[in-house]
Amino acid sequence: QVQLVESGGGLVQAGGSLRLSCAASGGIFRIYAMGWYRQAPGKQRDLVATIFNDGSANYADSVKGRFTISRDNAKNTVYLQMNSLKFEDTAVYYCNAQTHGLGVNNYWGQGTQVTVSS
Numbered sequence: 001q002v003q004l005v006e007s008g009g010g011l012v013q014a015g016g017s018l019r020l021s022c023a024a025s026g027g028i029f030r031i032y033a034m035g036w037y038r039q040a041p042g043k044q045r046d047l048v049a050t051i052f053n054d055g056s057a058n059y060a061d062s063v064k065g066r067f068t069i070s071r072d073n074a075k076n077t078v079y080l081q082m083n084s085l086k087f088e089d090t091a092v093y094y095c096n097a098q099t100h101g102l103g104v105n106n107y108w109g110q111g112t113q114v115t116v117s118s
Contacts (some may be wrong), residue, residue, distance in 0.1 A: 086116060
């Protein structure tokens with residue numbers, strides 16, 4: 001099992017920056033990929049960025065060029081650097097970890113609120 005704890009959310013003005021952190025514990029050696037998703041009120045949870053064990057990353061088109069996902073293996077932590085924030089980025093951001101063992105499992109953090117004022 002994997003436990004995920006997010007931090008770093010808050011209230012910022014449009015054009016500002018935030019860095020989200022996600023610390024993983026438990027069955028961390030089983031993790032194939034980690035990512036960030038977000039969910040705005042009344043909308044579904046959508047992918048923001050994913051980083052794989054080989055270091056490759058995928059981004060949603062809406063955040064390309066503004067957000068950067070990275071990881072620190074020594075700290076078992078994944079980060080999401082968010083620059084040039086827009087009002088449309090306002091959402092609850094969730095950390096996700098995917099493990100590949102006996103089947104595929106997904107684990108989620110509790111979420112951290114990001115609010116961007118216009």
